[in-house]
Amino acid sequence: MAAVQRTVIENCAIATVDAKDTEYARGHLVLAGNRIESLGAGPAPEGLREVVRRIDASGHLATPGLVNTHHHFYQWLTRGLATDRNLFDWLIALYPTWAHIDEPMVHAAAQGSLAMMARGGVTTAVDHHYVFPRGAGDLSGALVRAARDMGVRFTLARGSMDHGEKDGGLPPDFAVESLEDALAATEETVRQHHDASFDAMTRVAVAPCSPFSVSTELMREGAELARRLGVRLHTHGSETEEEEKFCHERFGMGPTDYFASTGWLGEDVWMAHCVHMNDSDIAAFARTGTGVAHCPSSNARLAAGLARVPDLLAAGVPVGLGVDGTASNESGELHTELRNALLVNRLGVHREAALDTRGALRLGTYGGARVLGRADEIGSLEPGKLADLVLWRMDTLAHSSIADPVAALVLGAAAPVTASFVNGRQIVENGRLLTADEDAIARTTRAEARRLARIAARD
């Protein structure tokens, strides 16, 4: 067997985001194969064998790679539309267009979404994909292929909708699946693509879209399917006041009680948004270990409200960050969400005590890993964990005079990424992707966005 190859990174500040928030003002990291072998203050130990690369990271901050816990890649093709609507009106405006997506469109959109995140320090991404129009091709396969080719660690949350217009739902009928088809296709996707191993690059979760686009049977049977297959569960929850009203009218209870009644609370579940939660909802999430994907920009863009992140954290609820789909967060970046999370949460009742800079970085790294059930593998820089990490450049005009590198990363301008490693493999260098051609992706996504707009205009 070939000896494991080592990469040595030295002379950088390090924010490990371990349990003690250990930081080094000037330290080193040793990567061996796809793992972090060691790290600490000062230079790397002498006498290391099989060192194939040494990086002088002076002027940089090293952090764990960012973990994006909620996104809808296909929306890369419908950015900048319905810009002044709330969630339900925005969905009604966009569903007729989304219903025309096909495999080449979804593949291009996934490349755009992944590229934008990767060049901003995301090393693990989730795509919650729930629009499967009839005859659209192998959309799940296209998503998995795009992530694999770009080298980003990936969870495909295989979504579904079975509650279309004829049942009083929001999506057009030809964009929804039957209960049986949705469950069968989800099970097939898990069997084809899910990898349960420690260093898996691809996982699959069962992810019916939301209480208002999915039947109670699909929620309940989806949860049973996930547990039978040993995979995680994901959905949207408690996003808006309108959703809360919908749940009370249709089910006679609020969203969290509805989730409890359908098997959707548990440590294998994470939910996007969770904005409109009362104290007993938060207690139920804490008691069951249900995780939250906090999406501050999307919640603001759709005027959904402000999630009670400080209360969720105080109760012990796992919380990560999400970009959400780029039809409601056109930037598509996660590193800027560290700043947005801190800022918007300080507008809530906890004011300046809501979230600090280390807390914001934790949400975007370890918090996300915990929400995805992968806290033993990723989310902090510790010996034995997977080599998913980012070197942020802190010695340029934008950041060099900011006293503290973590404050510079969270509060300053979007920091340039000098290097990003996933599973020990470098995928970004000096802000450019090494695994894909950004300019080609920009052209393809523009062409596919226009094709989608043309097809939708024919209706």
Ligand SMILES: [Zn+2]
């Ligand atoms: Zn979403």
